[in-house]
Amino acid sequence: MIGPFRKMTKYYTDDMGLRKKLTISHLVVVIIPLILVSIFLYSSFYDMVIKNMIASEQTLSVQTSDTLKATISQAAYAANSILDSQVTRELFGEEGDLSVVESVDGQKIVNYYQTILAMIDGELITDIRIYYDAPYTRLSDFNMLETPVFQPLEKMTSSYWYGILSTTADSALFCPSLYLSLTEIRENGELAYITRVPYGEGKGDAAFIAVYFSKDKIQNILSQNITVNDSAAYILNEKSTLIAASDAALTGEYFTELDRIKELTQTENNFVTAPFLEQKLYLGYHVIDNSDWYMISVIPSSTVMQKGKVLIFEFLGLYLVVVILAFIVAYRLSGSIVKRISAVVKQMQKVKLNRPERIQAVQETQDEIGGLVHTYNYMTDEINTLMEQQERTAKELRLTEFAALQAQINPHFLYNSLDMINWHTQKGEKEEAAKAIQALSKFYKLTLSKKNAAVTMAVELEHVSLYVELQNMRYDDKIELLIDIPPDMLGCMIPRLTFQPIVENAILHGIMRKPEKEGNIVITGWREGTDLVYLISDDGVGMEQEVLNQILTGEGKSSKGTRIGVYNTHRRLQLLYGESYGLTYESTVHQGTDVYIRIPEMGADYEEYHTMESTDSSLPGSSGDAADNGMQQER
């Protein structure tokens, strides 16, 4: 379980591309809180939706029932205003007193009639009747054809409403269609408010005032209560008789009796669920004040849940949009970072093929990546500079070496030496000639050896000794070479052909300038820290300051060409080891010259500048050769 997870994490932190990594991290930052919040809120969200809907239904129910109350009150109001009117009281005041009836002014009754007619608006109140007891037959004279308001009560005595009113003490009755006769339903109205007009206390009823009103109007009001699909609202009375319904079919399906509803909901306007087929119904009732009517609201839970689901889908949709946006933003943001880094990386990879190149940034940026680019360019410049420097150094080194080599093949020395040999030969001095030839041969062997660039001190000393020996043969032993190098330094490496130009210079420009044309050259050496210092001293004529100044810079005239050799040697040492190494000249006129040669002890770097390598162990100075012992003196 942990294994693959660890693997994934490792992949993510170490190996995954930056762009993917950043995009993922962005998404995680966005998505995780969203998920947490969603989970946290989901259950409460759902409840909230349901409660919200129920609450709005409750509010609507209150409104609707108030409207119903107001509406049916109009019928009651009409009936009561007739009941309370002067004429009613005058007409129906005393029991069966015909004279009273006769005495009431006919005009009054006409007005009475007109007033009643006026109350019939045709919209809510569809008709009004006054059912009068036997003594009041006179009233029927006042009927106009279209609306015979005054009717004999005996017509209605077999009706249910009369049956109820005549056997109970109720003063008035809200009548559903069930209570009305078929003729009333057909001709007057489907619903009615009927109030009795008593003669007096317990003396029976003089008349009944029936105000008929429209069931359609009531059903319209109920329909206004419907906001949710498949929900229904209907009105029951205390006896669970259906009075009106917003939708006959749905009401028939959902029909629940009043007692059951009261039992379930406990209180008014309290919605509870009841099972119905495969779902639940939310039921609630509302009393319609001033009547025995109740409005029942039924909302199927599937529709409520549907609305809830829709809301949740909308929420999820929004959520998805946010996630997609987050993804796009993350992708682009990470892209901007990664693009520039990738450019740097790509550029750097070119190093494998070519020399490092500067990154041409489209614009200078100030962030870390800008810094990276800037530093990379600086580094590139440094590297390029170093490489160029190295190339130059190598080039120069080759040149100086070549020059040194060329100098070695200085014809003058060779001619003079051969002359000298010839002279000996001419004089018949065979040993002398042989010695000279051997020395010359050895000298040139060492000089022209293609082997190591650096040789041991022993080899170099031998080389320079041979030179002096040859010069002595020519100059008649006038030069005394004294070598005093500590034995442990004899194995130290030194670039080839370092001493010889200096000794040459010492002989030709130092000693041979003396009138007596003879002198001494001493070569010593010691260690200074990690450096090796050699001193070649002569007691020649010395150099003047001007010459001293110019000797290591390569300027100035050189009558014999050896100055170039000295400069070359100095340059070579500097190129190899750095500015702090090389030759140092000290001189006192008429006394002599000291040349210090300073090189570091390692000397192995020298090899890198040369492609040739020596494996010939026969020559001295090649790798593995032991150092010679002791001091050497050459004549």
Added chain:
Amino acid sequence: MGCSRKDEGRTYAIVTKSAQNEYNDLIVQGFKEVIEEEGGSCLVEQPESATAESQIRIVEELIQREVDAIAIAANDSDGLEKVLAEAMEKGIQVSTFDSDSNAKSRKVFVNQALEEEVGKVLMEAVYDMAEQEGQWAILSSTSQAANQNVWINAMKAEVEKEKYRDMRLVDIVYGNDDYEVSVKAAEKLLKEHPDLKVICSPTAVGIKAACQVVSQAADREVKVTGLGIPSDIAEYVGNQEEGKPCPYLYLWNPREMGRLSAYVSLNLVDGTISGEVGETFTTAHNEEFVITQSTNKGSQVVLGEPLYIGPDNIAYWKEKL
């Protein structure tokens, strides 16, 4: 036509108003007989309560089972509209019997007797038993029952006639076609209306409950009439002097109604009729029936006339029904 149809493989369903009702059981008997005679298979469904909801559930199941026809006694005239329309859309032949739905919900209604006639005979019975004047009440099944309301309306129409002027309808109560509830309702009637003279119960469960309650109310002289099953009610039918609360009652032959309903289903399925007014069909016994218009502007087939059941013929009828 009358002879055996090739009805193997066809299923005819019958849905009554509720279970545990003798009257309904008789109808089912007749229905099943005919269907099986003709070679079809019969599916009987009786809902546990007399509600629209339980019938909706049953009809939905029948639609799933792809029956060929449904004959149903509707518990609510409008409440079944949705589910019955769905059944008809799926090609199921829907007809009603005993208690009609609205005209949109069925092809044809098998009516036991014309409503006006039922109303008339019941009203006249009440009038007679009350001796032309006095308080009477109705003990019905449920407030939404289609046939009950239709008969109550028919009685209301009849009672408008002048001769009934002295009759006082004081209450309409509901027993839900449940015996215990009906008993309680009848007791309530007696309690609240001390001057009550006649109880009219146009439902077999109700009339029996009323009879029981009345016969146990020693100090009261209340008569009971209505619609009931002869075998069920026989013990209560007779004269006041004998202590029998029910002088006479009415009915029809529910078994015959079941048989007629079966023929209607068969004829609808095989296309002989489509439920239009004026169409005719014949039963196996060569009785011809004509489709006429029903009171709710749909179509109907009328079985016959209400049957008088009194002390003189109760012995005969209680053996048959």
